[in-house]
Amino acid sequence: VEAPAPAAPPAQAPPVLVEPAAASSFEGVVTGNGWVDGSATAEISTRYFREVSGARGQVFELKGDAIGDEKDKACGTDWRASMARSVVLVTPDAGQGTAGFTLNATATARRGFWRTKATLSCTTLNRTDAQAATMARGQAWIVLGGGAADRDQLVIETSGSTAGEWAISVTDTAGQKYATDQIGSTLIAAVPGAGRYSVAASVTARAATAGGKDSVEQRLRATVKVSSLRTTVASALGTPPLRNLDLPFSVEVPASALTDPVMAALAGYQPCATKPGCAGKVSDLSVSAAAVWAAGGGAIVELTLVGKKHPAMAVRLVGITDVRSDSLRLGNLRVAEGQAQVSKKKDLSAAVARFAARASTVAAPLAPGFPAAESRLRARLPVRVGDLCLEAPAGSATFLGTTPAADSTAFRAVFGVTPSALQACGRSK
Numbered sequence: 549v550e551a552p553a554p555a556a557p558p559a560q561a562p563p564v565l566v567e568p569a570a571a572s573s574f575e576g577v578v579t580g581n582g583w584v585d586g587s588a589t590a591e592i593s594t595r596y597f598r599e600v601s602g603a604r605g606q607v608f609e610l611k612g613d614a615i616g617d618e619k620d621k622a623c624g625t626d627w628r629a630s631m632a633r634s635v636v637l638v639t640p641d642a643g644q645g646t647a648g649f650t651l652n653a654t655a656t657a658r659r660g661f662w663r664t665k666a667t668l669s670c671t672t673l674n675r676t677d678a679q680a681a682t683m684a685r686g687q688a689w690i691v692l693g694g695g696a697a698d699r700d701q702l703v704i705e706t707s708g709s710t711a712g713e714w715a716i717s718v719t720d721t722a723g724q725k726y727a728t729d730q731i732g733s734t735l736i737a738a739v740p741g742a743g744r745y746s747v748a749a750s751v752t753a754r755a756a757t758a759g760g761k762d763s764v765e766q767r768l769r770a771t772v773k774v775s776s777l778r779t780t781v782a783s784a785l786g787t788p789p790l791r792n793l794d795l796p797f798s799v800e801v802p803a804s805a806l807t808d809p810v811m812a813a814l815a816g817y818q819p820c821a822t823k824p825g826c827a828g829k830v831s832d833l834s835v836s837a838a839a840v841w842a843a844g845g846g847a848i849v850e851l852t853l854v855g856k857k858h859p860a861m862a863v864r865l866v867g868i869t870d871v872r873s874d875s876l877r878l879g880n881l882r883v884a885e886g887q888a889q890v891s892k893k894k895d896l897s898a899a900v901a902r903f904a905a906r907a908s909t910v911a912a913p914l915a916p917g918f919p920a921a922e923s924r925l926r927a928r929l930p931v932r933v934g935d936l937c938l939e940a941p942a943g944s945a946t947f948l949g950t951t952p953a954a955d956s957t958a959f960r961a962v963f964g965v966t967p968s969a970l971q972a973c974g975r976s977k
Contacts, residue, residue, distance in 0.1 A: 560885050562846030562868045565949035566962045569788040570742075572700075573693030574779040576647020578686060580608025580638025582750075586680035588616035588630035588660065602638065610636040616676055622662035623670035630660030630757075634682040641773065645780060648705075648773035649686030651751050656680055656765040659757035677757045685750035688774050694742040698791050701777040703934045703970065704728070704735040704747055708770035713752035716772070720745050734936055736970055747774045777933055777970065784931040794964035795941075796948070797925045801876050801959045803847075805912035806840040810849065810878075813910050814838060819902035820895070826902075828895025829857035835903060836860070840878075842952035842959045845869070847878055849907055851900075863890055865904050869959065871947035874918065875911035876961055914961065925965065930973065937973035941965045 583599035594614040602608030616630030637652040657678040663670040692700055702718060710716075710733065718726040718737040721744050728735040739745060749772045755764040781795070782788040790796050814835040820826035837852035849865040867881035881904035883890050883897070890896050922945055929940040945963040953960040 561844035561848065561866050564845040564951050566845070566951055567791050569698045569778075569791050570695040571693070572698065572776070572778045572782050572788050573691075574645050574776045575691040575693070576642060576688050576774065577604050578640035578642065578647055578649045578688050579604050580606075580640070580649065580684070580686050582608070582610050582636035582638065582653070582682070582684045584610055584612035584634035584636060584680075584682050586612055586614055586632030586634050586655070586657070586678070588614040588632045588678040589676050596632075596634075605640055605642075607640065608636070608638040614678070616660045616678065618660045618662040618676060621664070621674075623665045624663060626670065627662035628658075628660050630676045630678040631658040632656070632678040632680040634680045636682055636684045638684055638686045640686075641771075645783065646773050646775045647688045647690060648771065649688065649749075651684040651686055651708075651749065651768070651770045651772075653682040653684040653751050653753040653768045654765070655682045655753040655755040656763075657755040657757050658763045659761070679754075679756040679758070681752065681754045683750055683752045684768075685748065686772060687746055687748040688772070690745045690747060690774055690776070692739070692742045692745065692776055692778070694778065694788070695791065696741045696743075698741050698778065698788075699793050700739050700741065701793075701970070702737045702739060702745065702747065703775050703777055703780075703936065704737065705773040705775075705934045706733050706735065706749070706770065709751055709768035710770050712768075713754070714750070714770065716747070716749040718745060718747050731936060731970065732972060734934055747772065773934065775934055777938070780933045781931050781938060785925070785928055790948075790964050794946075794966050795925060796962055796964050797921045797945070798960050798962045799914055799917040799921050800953050801912050801914065801917070801961055803840045803842060803957050803959065806847070806876070806878065806910060807838060809910035809912065810840060810907045811835070811838040813906050814851070814903060817903070817906060819906075820899050826895045826898040828893065830855060830895045830899045832856050833858055833899050838907075841956040842950060843956065845949050845951065847950075847959070848884070849878065849881060849904075851903055851907075853899075853903075858896075861889065863887065863900055865900075865907070867904075867908070869950040869961075871914065871961065873911070874915060875913050876950075876959060877911045878908050881905075881908050918961075918963075922963070922965070929967065932973065933970060935973070936970040938970055939968040941967050
């Protein structure tokens with residue numbers, strides 16, 4: 549027999565232990581900046597230096613060049629102007645759930661010469677050097693939505709000229725720097741939760757003719773793409789990971805799956821009928837009806853007690869839920885507050901304690917729902933995050949707790965599995 553579910557659980561119902569993560573989100577905006585520096589010389593040095601920042605979300609371009617004055621110094625027409633040129637180009641790249649940029653830095657230097665008169669002809673050769681340098685820098689501002697305690701990882705794919713004068717950093721708005729782990733050409737930065745983070749990278753190209761080369765050019769190109777592990781996994785699985793990035797799944801267990809075995813365990817049971825009994829007028833007390841429903845992070849059990857020496861009465865118990873041996877179980881059942889008719893009578897309290905102890909021995913099998921739900925989750929792995937993969941875990945699922953399902957007539961048992969660390973795709977063991 550099922551009693552109607554209460555409008556709200558009692559205040560002393562066990563707290564919900566499952567810590568759901570808030571819906572995650574990812575927003576990114578990119579800016580570019582850089583500097584150019586160079587010089588070409590004859591007798592008068594010609595130099596340029598400019599450092600400029602670009603607009604949000606716009607392509608950033610910066611150029612600088614210099615030409616030497618060899619022509620003005622030359623005797624005759626045998627001369628070549630020295631030259632320095634620097635070019636910066638930062639191109640934003642925003643996609644669904646990603647933000648990044650492409651850096652291009654080019655530095656070109658050409659040595660010049662001119663001749664001066666020696667006695668009667670223009671025979672004395674003079675050489676002049678040039679140098680150029682270019683720094684291209686992109687910055688992706690990433691806003692992660694969700695809970696402040698929802699851990700995440702920024703996955704930063706890089707390619708191109710990521711050696712030499714290459715730099716990358718991950719910080720938050722307070723200037724806190726976050727270390728990165730590298731797998732191949734991908735960097736991973738663990739961040740503590742929702743907030744605003746910066747991923748900045750730069751490349752510097754340099755060219756100089758000193759050393760005898762007439763012309764030197766360095767062209768560098770690098771790409772950076774940032775994504776969020778939490779957001780990518782939530783999109784792939786249809787539900788956000790837990791706060792610690794474990795992957796959740798749930799199984800619904802109807803309350804009747806516990807009500808029926810509770811009633812079966814208590815039917816005909818008279819805990820106070822034999823000595824030493826419970827004293828008082830409860831020796832023939834038994835349970836005529838039982839109902840179980842979900843409340844908070846546990847359960848409410850209502851027992852209807854009857855006996856010749858005691859009027860029929862309803863007693864409400866509250867307790868925790870647990871999973872052992874692949875079954876949902878009740879535990880720590882105790883009299884709910886606000887039932888003075890029970891708590892103030894020692895004999896009745898003793899009888900109810902024994903009914904509660906026996907009710908705590910029942911179990912509701914999780915099969916076939918549990919193995920099916922776990923198999924569905926594992927079948928959706930691996931999840932590709934950038935050029936890495938989150939693989940299926942090798943360990944078993946961990947029971948996290950219960951919450952009421954759509955209504956209180958069913959328990960939603962929540963489990964979590966710890967996936968592998970991000971790794972190169974196809975390399976799980």
